[in-house]
Structures are given as C-alpha cells and as structure tokens.
Amino acid sequence: MKLFKTALKSLLGNGLKTWLTVFVLSVSFVLIIFMQGLLEGWSRQAVIDAVAWEIAGGQYWSEAYDPYDPFSLDSCARDIPDQLMPAAESGLLEAVLISQGTIYPQGRMQGVILKGIDPEQQIVKLPTRLLAGEGPEIPVIIGAHMAKQAHLKENDLVTLRWRDANGTFEAADLRIAGIFVTTVPTIDNGQIWLALDKLQSMMLRENQASILIASPDYEAQQLEGWLFKDVEELSSNTIAMVKAKSMGMAIFYLIFLLLALLAIFDTQTLAIFRRQREIGTLVALGMTRKQVQWLFTLEGSLNALLAIALGCLYGIPLFIYLSTNGLSFPIDVSEFGLPVSDVMYPYYSLKLIVGTIVFILLSTALVSYLPARQIARMNPTEAIRGKMH
Amino acid sequence: MIVEVKHLTKKFPVGKAYFTALKDLNLSFAEAEFTGLVGPSGSGKTTLLNIIGSLDVPSEGEVIVLGKSVGRLSPPEAALLRKQELGFIFQNYNLLPVYTVFENVEFPLLLLDMPARERKKRVLESLSWLGLSDKVNSRPAQLSGGECQRVAIARAMVKRPRLVLADEPTANLDSVNSHNILQAMLKLNQELKTSFIFATHDEKVIGYLKRIIQLEDGRVAEDRLV
Numbered sequence A: 001m002k003l004f005k006t007a008l009k010s011l012l013g014n015g016l017k018t019w020l021t022v023f024v025l026s027v028s029f030v031l032i033i034f035m036q037g038l039l040e041g042w043s044r045q046a047v048i049d050a051v052a053w054e055i056a057g058g059q060y061w062s063e064a065y066d067p068y069d070p071f072s073l074d075s076c077a078r079d080i081p082d083q084l085m086p087a088a089e090s091g092l093l094e095a096v097l098i099s100q101g102t103i104y105p106q107g108r109m110q111g112v113i114l115k116g117i118d119p120e121q122q123i124v125k126l127p128t129r130l131l132a133g134e135g136p137e138i139p140v141i142i143g144a145h146m147a148k149q150a151h152l153k154e155n156d157l158v159t160l161r162w163r164d165a166n167g168t169f170e171a172a173d174l175r176i177a178g179i180f181v182t183t184v185p186t187i188d189n190g191q192i193w194l195a196l197d198k199l200q201s202m203m204l205r206e207n208q209a210s211i212l213i214a215s216p217d218y219e220a221q222q223l224e225g226w227l228f229k230d231v232e233e234l235s236s237n238t239i240a241m242v243k244a245k246s247m248g249m250a251i252f253y254l255i256f257l258l259l260a261l262l263a264i265f266d267t268q269t270l271a272i273f274r275r276q277r278e279i280g281t282l283v284a285l286g287m288t289r290k291q292v293q294w295l296f297t298l299e300g301s302l303n304a305l306l307a308i309a310l311g312c313l314y315g316i317p318l319f320i321y322l323s324t325n326g327l328s329f330p331i332d333v334s335e336f337g338l339p340v341s342d343v344m345y346p347y348y349s350l351k352l353i354v355g356t357i358v359f360i361l362l363s364t365a366l367v368s369y370l371p372a373r374q375i376a377r378m379n380p381t382e383a384i385r386g387k388m389h
Numbered sequence B: 001m002i003v004e005v006k007h008l009t010k011k012f013p014v015g016k017a018y019f020t021a022l023k024d025l026n027l028s029f030a031e032a033e034f035t036g037l038v039g040p041s042g043s044g045k046t047t048l049l050n051i052i053g054s055l056d057v058p059s060e061g062e063v064i065v066l067g068k069s070v071g072r073l074s075p076p077e078a079a080l081l082r083k084q085e086l087g088f089i090f091q092n093y094n095l096l097p098v099y100t101v102f103e104n105v106e107f108p109l110l111l112l113d114m115p116a117r118e119r120k121k122r123v124l125e126s127l128s129w130l131g132l133s134d135k136v137n138s139r140p141a142q143l144s145g146g147e148c149q150r151v152a153i154a155r156a157m158v159k160r161p162r163l164v165l166a167d168e169p170t171a172n173l174d175s176v177n178s179h180n181i182l183q184a185m186l187k188l189n190q191e192l193k194t195s196f197i198f199a200t201h202d203e204k205v206i207g208y209l210k211r212i213i214q215l216e217d218g219r220v221a222e223d224r225l226v
C-alpha cells in the first residue's frame, strides 16, 4: 500500500506525459471492449437469425451432403427414411431437396442452387406460402441479395435449366413470387426456393431429400445414412464466419495498444537511467534492489489502472448508449455477404470486460517490468552518484 | 563498538586487472563518535563509507556493523540493516523530487511500517530539530541547497539511527550553510548519541570533528582525536 502511493506520486509527477500515455491506453481499452462487444452482439444476432431462418431445432443431413461441394448436391439426395415419415407428416421435420440449375436473367447465365421445401412448413421463417400458387410458371422465392445480384424483381419471369436424376436437360419458366429480406446469407446468395414436390418431380427424385430441418420439439434419433447436426454445431459455422471477417477490426485497437505500450516502455527505460540517483537512494534508505524493481514495475503498471479508470469514465456511458440504442450502418452491409442486420446491438459481457482489464494490466505490467529488470543489476554506489551509463 | 574494520581490502576490477582502493585497513568506531575520513581525492574515503553502509562488500577482511558482518549479509539482510540502523547523507542531497519535505522525511518511517500518527510526530520533531518547520509542504525544487541538505539530514535522523554516514555533505554548500548543518549534526550527535562518520576534505567540516582519520592511498596514515 505504501509503495502504491509512492509509485502513484512518481507517476503523476510526470504530468502531461503520463496523462497522454494514459489517454492513449484508455482509448485502446475502450476500443477493444467496443469492438469485441460489437463482434459478440453481431455473432449473437447472426446465430439468432440463422436459427430462425435456417437451422431451427437442428438438421438431418444426408451422409453425402456437403454444402461446400456443389458437385455433391446432385448425388446426395436419398429417400426419406420410413422412421422419419411420421415426424415429417406432423410437421416436426421438414424435408429439403437441394439441387442445381442455371437461370438466364436478361440473357445472362447464372448457376443457382435450387431448394425445395414444403410451402406449408412452419419451422423456418421463409415465406414459403408464396410457393403454393398454381400456374403456367413455377412460383419461387428468392432473397433480396440474390434479387439484386440477378436483377430480378417480384413477378419477373426467368428461365431455368436443369438436369434431372437421369442426366436429361430440362427447362421451365420461373415466376418470382416473393422476395424475402434476411441477414442469413446461406439461404439467400445464389439460391432459389420452390415447392418441394415440384422440385422432386422436376428432378425425378420423388420422396427424396438432401436434408431435413427439425422443429425445436423434435427428438433426434440415430439413422443409417443420415447425420443429425444440432443447433450448436450448425451455428458454429455462423460464428466462425463472423469471427473470420472481423479479424481486420482488431488492427485498429492493436495499433492504439501498441502505441501506448511503446510509450510506457520508453518512459520506463528512460526513467531507469534518468532516475538512477533516486534508485540508489531508495536502496540506501533500506529497500532491496528487487523491491525497487517492483516499485518501478508498479509505477508503470499504474498507467493501466489510470487508463481503465479514465476509460470507464467515457466508455461506460458510450457502451450503455450503444447496447440500448444499437449501432446502425449507413452502408448496405448485405454487400459483405455477411449475416449483418441494419442495426447492431453490441453485447458487453462481464467476461469481455474483465478479460480486457486483465489483458491491459498484464501487457502494461510486462512492458514496465522488462526495463525495470535493469535495476536488479545496478550497482547502488554508482547509482547514488548518478554515474551509471 | 559500533563498527569494526578488520584487515579490510577492497579491490575493483579495472579491465583485466584489479585496482586496490583499500589496503588491509584496521579501524573501529564507538558510539556517539563524530569522526571524519579525510585525505586526498582517490584515497578511498567513499569506498570505505560504502562498505560500512553495506552498499558494497569487502574483497578481503571483515567489516562488522552493529554485530553484523556486512560481507556475509544477503541483500534483504543488508537492506534491513540500512533500514533500521543506518542513515545516509549525500553530497547531492538525493531527495525524492516528487515528494514534499514532509513526505521525504517520512519515507524511511514508511519503510519501517510505523503507524501514521507516530510517523507524523517523528517527522515534525525531526524537521524542527533542523529548523524546517515552515517548509513542511515545500518540494525540493523550491528549496535552497542548504535547506535541501537539512531535509536530507532530517530524513537520515528521523528514524534515530545508531550510525549516520555522510559523504561530502558540505561540498555543494556555502560557508554559512555548511556551518549551519554541521552545528545541527553536532547537536544531534550529542543529544541522541548518534555516531557520525564523514568523508570530507572540507576544512570547515574538519574543524568540527572530534576524531580525524587520515587516509592516503587506501591506508590509514593517521588516526587522531582532537
């Protein structure tokens, strides 16, 4: 405690220089929490959206289904197992058939993924009722991002070409029955949704599916040829995607943190030489060199305490404001191909805040300690006279 | 005896060879002495004072300070000896610049874990001995050299050490201030029975000494009582 006061006095004795360092350090402290909070809020929202639109209570995947391998799509569909039929009929499971095709919007050619789903389904948020209509063209729904990319509007017609299970090419006209807005890119980009029975007959795959989406009330069972992926496993992809795309954000606060740590390191290194007389005096007054070393480390580390206090002063109101009012993005974030909603609500967890405080404290203590190690090697009789070089 | 120096030799490494600064020294210092180490520059005064102050160790022989052989003390033990029993006064005062006069003088008592009320009493008493009662809240930068050295003396005396080591305490002071601080120290020597050992070549200091040890080239040339 007594050393704490001593260290604090010495530190504040540096005046403006200390406050500048403390300010920069506090900015990096606030930025880390701000950005990590944003990231956390973002991935939470992304998972919630993914569950609502795509994952629901988990999914059965046909063993051969691999969403990252388009060539697997045509061959992965298999008969819906008899054991699952009762659940499928009662709406606890919704079969989805996934296949490929090519559309020709305005004379251009674009590969698409076709997904067939029951228009009556209640499990995911997709507006599938629009798929039920009869007519000369096949009603389909697409996401807003897909619509923009392919220049398609509601009620537009577009030609689809596909190969059925026998490898025969077929073609038909599609009518855009609806455009839905979602933040989940994996049901939007390059995808066209249509009625399951329609797609099954187009592909000559009656009663087949690639995946089955489960309602949250459904209890999964072991099945030959099918793998059940629970919500946690399916949403880990979403979280990983958000994390990967947001790595760049870390650069901002790392630069600030580096600046502040460099300033502290520099101050400490200089202080060891400029203040050797003081160091020698402390030893003469009865401290060991080790104690003086810790005193200087403490002094440097106090930068972090002050920075955290200062950061709280302007950070807490900022964080409270942001987590209640959210943060809106002026640009069209759907361009990122990322699950981003218009208004993001950052999420500041206790773990994040405590973790950041510990991280800042430790890194500051380290850059304070490294130069202070020099003190243990000092000769006190020379230090008292200020003779060290 | 407060200090016993037995066959003390001190060698400093200089390049690949050694420089012998103190050669087979034998001395002893009793309680309440007011003694000066005098001699030309380079004769070893500071070196001897540093070893007695447990800031340095003998190369050969032994120096026993208050019953403890300084060459055999671990760093914490040496620090404890300095903290409890020794006071230091330096040529350049070496006050802690960010502290007030009060805090500078209080510091040795903080290291001794003395309770706050007792500390305050001792600090104020010590400052009044040295005529600094009106400078309690000043900072070293606001004081004259003489005042700084008086603060340094107050800091050395506040814990009532058995032994005070003063290396050229008047080197930066004018004659009036030098006499001032010497009178203050002499008074403390008489009232508190504190032993003082000076290293000096200042005639003004020598005039106050009760025992003069003349060092020459690392040896005792003369040791006389005044």
Ligand SMILES: Nc1ncnc2c1ncn2[C@@H]1O[C@H](COP(=O)(O)OP(=O)(O)OP(=O)(O)O)[C@@H](O)[C@H]1O
Binding pocket: B012, B013, B014, B019, B020, B021, B039, B040, B041, B042, B043, B044, B045, B046, B047, B048, B199
């Ligand atoms: N750390 C050291 N390394 C090498 N030589 C040293 C060291 N310290 C002192 N010496 C040498 O030992 C001798 C005695 O030095 P010391 O400082 O004790 O002299 P002094 O009597 O105090 O002189 P002054 O009156 O100039 O202060 C000098 O020749 C000095 O150069």
Ligand SMILES: [Mg+2]
Binding pocket: B045, B046, B047, B167, B199
């Ligand atoms: Mg000297």
